[in-house]
Amino acid sequence: MPDEEIEEQIENSEHEDDVYEDEGREELVEDDEIDPAEEGFMQGYEQDEDDTIEGE
Numbered sequence: 001m002p003d004e005e006i007e008e009q010i011e012n013s014e015h016e017d018d019v020y021e022d023e024g025r026e027e028l029v030e031d032d033e034i035d036p037a038e039e040g041f042m043q044g045y046e047q048d049e050d051d052t053i054e055g056e
Contacts, residue, residue: 020046 007023013056018024019042027033 003021005024019038022043025034025039025042028037029036029039
């Protein structure tokens, strides 16, 4: 799903916030559902996952 479509769905509450997507993490932090440290952790997780996939 394209990032713009996901962002639009999140803004319209049609898509659940997802810690595995940048837009979802931002919304969760803004809504105080996760704190910035948790967002940073998930960003690191996502980056590590991307590096692993590229390294295969």
